[in-house]
Amino acid sequence: MNQSKESGTPAPEVQKDLHIDIERPWLSRFHFLKEHGYLLRARYRPGWVPSWKDNPDVFKLEREDGVNIRVRLLDAQRISDGQFVMIKEVKSSSKEGLIACYLSSEKFKSDPRNHAVPVLDVLKDVVRSGTVLLVFPVLRHITDPPISSVSEALDLVGQTLEGLVFLHEHEVAHRDCAFGNIMMDARALFPTQWHPQFPHCDLQNRIYMRIKSRTDVGGVRYYFTDFGLSSKGEVQVTGLAGLEPSPELSDHVPYNPYKLDVYILGKMYQRKILDEFINVGFLQPLIDRMTSLNPVDYLSAVGAYAMFKDIRASLNIAWFNQRLRKRESRLVARFLKESSYWLQLQLTQLSAKPVLPPLQ
Numbered sequence: 001m002n003q004s005k006e007s008g009t010p011a012p013e014v015q016k017d018l019h020i021d022i023e024r025p026w027l028s029r030f031h032f033l034k035e036h037g038y039l040l041r042a043r044y045r046p047g048w049v050p051s052w053k054d055n056p057d058v059f060k061l062e063r064e065d066g067v068n069i070r071v072r073l074l075d076a077q078r079i080s081d082g083q084f085v086m087i088k089e090v091k092s093s094s095k096e097g098l099i100a101c102y103l104s105s106e107k108f109k110s111d112p113r114n115h116a117v118p119v120l121d122v123l124k125d126v127v128r129s130g131t132v133l134l135v136f137p138v139l140r141h142i143t144d145p146p147i148s149s150v151s152e153a154l155d156l157v158g159q160t161l162e163g164l165v166f167l168h169e170h171e172v173a174h175r176d177c178a179f180g181n182i183m184m185d186a187r188a189l190f191p192t193q194w195h196p197q198f199p200h201c202d203l204q205n206r207i208y209m210r211i212k213s214r215t216d217v218g219g220v221r222y223y224f225t226d227f228g229l230s231s232k233g234e235v236q237v238t239g240l241a242g243l244e245p246s247p248e249l250s251d252h253v254p255y256n257p258y259k260l261d262v263y264i265l266g267k268m269y270q271r272k273i274l275d276e277f278i279n280v281g282f283l284q285p286l287i288d289r290m291t292s293l294n295p296v297d298y299l300s301a302v303g304a305y306a307m308f309k310d311i312r313a314s315l316n317i318a319w320f321n322q323r324l325r326k327r328e329s330r331l332v333a334r335f336l337k338e339s340s341y342w343l344q345l346q347l348t349q350l351s352a353k354p355v356l357p358p359l360q
Helices: 021-028 030-035 095-103 150-169 257-274 281-290 301-314 330-352
Strands: 073-078 084-091 121-124 131-137 182-185 198-202 221-224 237-239 250-255
Touching: 021 030, 084 095, 095 131, 150 221, 150 257, 150 301, 250 257, 257 281, 257 301, 281 301
Parallel strands: none
Antiparallel strands: 073 084, 084 131, 121 131, 182 221, 237 250
């Protein structure tokens, strides 16, 4: 039987043919997490026997316990109230943990402008030294399900700009606030909890068929996640890392991380709103100011938010109820254009043929 050096408690036997390497530390954390109020799924419990073991014809991903993890982030259920959470392993000295906890401190928790993902709990790890486990709520990507109306698009832009102003006001630059690191609390959109590692299915691996829209539930709340590249109190930084390449990124020439945030967020609006839909062109002037090729010309977060509010105030109320109209892909547009040309050609040729008299 393996022993955990830090806790002295027995660690469950590892079934090496069933778990990949990144999963095994979680097996040793099972009892520790349970003692602190978090219950892991069956796959990570002592004595787990795969539900498909006696049925070789079953594809394992058809079963809930066949779903595993690929990163150092695991879901759990809070025993006190049944809420599902995500637990992330980070270095104790990392900026990610320090900044995330700073933004979740008591003095900031009640500020409605704070869109940093809340840290629900911090646990000193018993498996890896120098590591802590951060507990977050379970969130979803902002396009899953997609926005469906102009008002929903405006809400996404408004909340994220408001949140960026808050971060910068407290000298935090996210530096990676791209699409993958902005998420939403989508619990109101789903009739039951989705599988945290398999979000298109419920906890029994049944595919969701009916999902409510943001408008149906009065909106959702958006959050910035993953502060692994973030900085605090630094007006000049260097570095090339991040999900969104931008003109000023450099390992040698210092740049302003707050302006970088504005550029990254503007690029997200361009790709996920402007490039996807045709009836949101009123946002183009804002995005152009946020994503200029010259970083000197970027708006500040405060300036971008002020410009957005002016644009929103100038819109006729009828805009807000419009459904978003999908922009045709280039391939589809080309097909439709060529099909239209072919149809017009056929009609032209048909009209050019002589009209024969009816048969007698």
